[in-house]
Amino acid sequence: MSGAADLVIETTGLTKRLGGRSVLNGIDLAVPRGSVFGFLGPNGSGKTTTIRILLGLASATSGDVRVLGESIPRALQQVLPRVGALVEGPGFYPFLSGTANLLRLDAADRYVSPSTRRQRVDTALERVGLSQAAGKKVGRYSLGMKQRLGIANALLTHRDLIVLDEPTNGLDPQGTREVRHLVRSLTEEGTTVFVSSHLLTEVEQICSHAAVLSAGSLVAQGSLEELRRAGEPRLRVVTPDLPQTHTVLRRLGTTPDDDGASPGAHIITAPLPDGVTPDRIVRELVEAGVRVNGFSVDQAGLEDLFVALTGEGFDVVQ
Amino acid sequence: MSSKTLSSSTASRKSVGWRFLGSELSVLFRRRRTWALLAALAAIPVLIAVAVKLSSGPPRGRGPAFLDQVSQNGLFVAVVATIVAIPLFLPLTVGVVAGDTVAGEASTGTLRYLLMSPVARGRLLAVKYAGAVVFCLAATFTVGSVGTLMGALLFPVGPVTTLSGTTIDVTESLVRIALVCLYVTLSLLGLCAVGLFMSTLTDVPVGAMAATVVASVVSQVVGQLPQLEWIHPWLLTHYWLGFADLLRDPVVWDSFAANAVLQAGYIVVFGALAYGRFSTKDVLA
Numbered sequence: 001m002s003g004a005a006d007l008v009i010e011t012t013g014l015t016k017r018l019g020g021r022s023v024l025n026g027i028d029l030a031v032p033r034g035s036v037f038g039f040l041g042p043n044g045s046g047k048t049t050t051i052r053i054l055l056g057l058a059s060a061t062s063g064d065v066r067v068l069g070e071s072i073p074r075a076l077q078q079v080l081p082r083v084g085a086l087v088e089g090p091g092f093y094p095f096l097s098g099t100a101n102l103l104r105l106d107a108a109d110r111y112v113s114p115s116t117r118r119q120r121v122d123t124a125l126e127r128v129g130l131s132q133a134a135g136k137k138v139g140r141y142s143l144g145m146k147q148r149l150g151i152a153n154a155l156l157t158h159r160d161l162i163v164l165d166e167p168t169n170g171l172d173p174q175g176t177r178e179v180r181h182l183v184r185s186l187t188e189e190g191t192t193v194f195v196s197s198h199l200l201t202e203v204e205q206i207c208s209h210a211a212v213l214s215a216g217s218l219v220a221q222g223s224l225e226e227l228r229r230a231g232e233p234r235l236r237v238v239t240p241d242l243p244q245t246h247t248v249l250r251r252l253g254t255t256p257d258d259d260g261a262s263p264g265a266h267i268i269t270a271p272l273p274d275g276v277t278p279d280r281i282v283r284e285l286v287e288a289g290v291r292v293n294g295f296s297v298d299q300a301g302l303e304d305l306f307v308a309l310t311g312e313g314f315d316v317v318q
Numbered sequence: 319m320s321s322k323t324l325s326s327s328t329a330s331r332k333s334v335g336w337r338f339l340g341s342e343l344s345v346l347f348r349r350r351r352t353w354a355l356l357a358a359l360a361a362i363p364v365l366i367a368v369a370v371k372l373s374s375g376p377p378r379g380r381g382p383a384f385l386d387q388v389s390q391n392g393l394f395v396a397v398v399a400t401i402v403a404i405p406l407f408l409p410l411t412v413g414v415v416a417g418d419t420v421a422g423e424a425s426t427g428t429l430r431y432l433l434m435s436p437v438a439r440g441r442l443l444a445v446k447y448a449g450a451v452v453f454c455l456a457a458t459f460t461v462g463s464v465g466t467l468m469g470a471l472l473f474p475v476g477p478v479t480t481l482s483g484t485t486i487d488v489t490e491s492l493v494r495i496a497l498v499c500l501y502v503t504l505s506l507l508g509l510c511a512v513g514l515f516m517s518t519l520t521d522v523p524v525g526a527m528a529a530t531v532v533a534s535v536v537s538q539v540v541g542q543l544p545q546l547e548w549i550h551p552w553l554l555t556h557y558w559l560g561f562a563d564l565l566r567d568p569v570v571w572d573s574f575a576a577n578a579v580l581q582a583g584y585i586v587v588f589g590a591l592a593y594g595r596f597s598t599k600d601v602l603a
């Protein structure tokens with residue numbers, strides 16, 4: 001198989017029907033080894049469903065799935081010991097302590113050494129900052145504490161791949177920052193991290209690669225630079241002279257839109273016109289008598305790309 | 319496949335997996351609910367013994383079999399309590415535990431994490447079933463041992479007259495009580511399999527529990543209808559009260575064997591149904 005060794009997750013034409021409706025329509029995911037892969041998409045776009053299929057919890061209606069180079073679900077029992085995961089929130093027995101819950105899940109894993117079990121559980125709890133609350137019943141945990149315990153479960157032993165579905169759900173700012181550190185340290189250990197999220201800033205901060213899912217279809221995929229490059233750069237002018245600026249910009253071949261205002265000035269943004277350098281725009285503006293208080297050219301953020309790809313609407317797309 | 323993908327520290331060698339069964343049992347018996355169920359079962363012999371002790375004179379006619387013997391020989395408390403518990407109380411508690419096996423894990427969200435640990439689906443069902451069977455043992459022996467204890471505390475204990483008319487000593491009687499407990503455990507194995515199957519059908523444990531208990535009740539009701547006599551030998555509950563043979567001298571094993579065959583049939587059929595359903599099920603809870 002060409003290239004399979006470099007891909008930790010590879011799906012071809014992954015399709016899933018649920019309740020008579022197509023939830024995933026032919027997804028081709030390619031997650032490179034060693035990457036931190038952000039899996040983006042609005043609510044209900046199918047992120048969790050994809051993850052369930054990758055981990056053998058649900059079956060694909062059609063399409064091919066490979067995780068760590070092995071075919072899923074055929075080689076599931078060989079692959080899963082090397083994968084740690086948090087899927088659709090944590091799930092624990094409320095009447096057991098955090099430690100007891102992790103010991104239970106670890107006991108179910110036949111591939112790990114029982115002699116190091118206690119120590120590995122303690123280390124995992126420490127990594128997510130739960131050592132203090134380890135002996136407390138999970139039923140008395142707060143939302144964020146449960147979430148941390150769920151992450152600890154993914155860290156019980158060395159993994160080649162860690163899948164985190166909305167890991168910062170319910171976490172406080174410290175917790176969120178800890179997750180970022182954690183992901184970084186996992187990458188240093190050689191673990192590939194697959195994070196699903198709809199928090200774009202988070203993905204921008206920690207990910208090297210990303211894919212965007214929209215209503216069950218993959219609309220973008222690649223390294224973060226590639227994705228940013230796909231978004232068109234925009235220029236931004238701060239000036240008190242609104243009409244003249246519009247005239248100049250139109251003459252240069254671009255359409256100014258959303259005007260913001262700051263005291264005594266307007267903020268005008270527009271797509272950077274093709275083949276026109278920023279310095280030429282400034283020169284033309286000044287020559288037309290526009291008082292330029294500020295000027296910048298910004299690469300589109302992931303957020304703009306995300307909105308452009310998945311639509312402005314707030315309603316969940318079905 | 320490249321050798322690189324196999325050279326991971328975790329996927330080296332797998333153990334037999336008894337630890338998961340141990341962990342299953344420890345989770346089962348660390349639940350307050352399990353102890354509440356056993357306590358409810360223990361209350362039956364206590365009530366019977368106390369009621370007989372407080373009532374004046376030997377009871378006449380009605381009441382469960384052997385009730386009239388209790389005041390003369392405390393060992394009968396265990397047998398009477400077992401007879402009382404069989405139609406409803408035991409199936410109720412076993413239904414709760416067996417119906418909870420898979421659906422309970424699904425409802426707490428632990429099912430997906432167990433499966434990802436990983437536990438193969440067949441193995442999960444086997445371990446869950448084994449846990450329910452251990453609970454059946456605990457349940458029947460709770461009734462038997464608390465009954466024996468209460469009998470010994472409140473009434474005289476002595477040699478027992480068997481149904482064949484001979485007399486057996488106290489030790490032999492205790493062995494017979496243990497045999498009755500084992501017999502009742504065996505009787506419940508089929509119901510456990512039914513519960514396991516019901517539990518794979520839903521993510522709502524209460525539904526699976528209720529369905530399991532209803533199955534046992536329906537089976538007993540059908541067993542009472544002479545019009546449906548042809549179906550009786552196939553009923554889950556057909557041999558439930560058929561342990562009188564264990565109280566003869568010598569022990570007659572016929573009903574024990576027939577019951578074992580019937581229960582094995584239920585285990586095979588409902589075990590297969592449970593596996594068929596669960597092995598291909600999408601775990602979306």
Ligand SMILES: Nc1ncnc2c1ncn2[C@@H]1O[C@H](COP(=O)(O)OP(=O)(O)OP(=O)(O)O)[C@@H](O)[C@H]1O
Pocket residue numbers: 018019023041042043044045046047048049050198318602
């Ligand atoms: N059990 C189910 N039966 C039928 N449809 C389902 C089921 N579970 C999920 N879906 C549908 O599948 C689609 C994708 O759901 P999924 O949970 O994968 O979304 P998501 O991207 O994880 O969303 P979120 O950001 O809210 O977690 C949704 O439209 C949802 O309605």
Ligand SMILES: [Mg+2]
Pocket residue numbers: 047048049088165
């Ligand atoms: Mg989701």
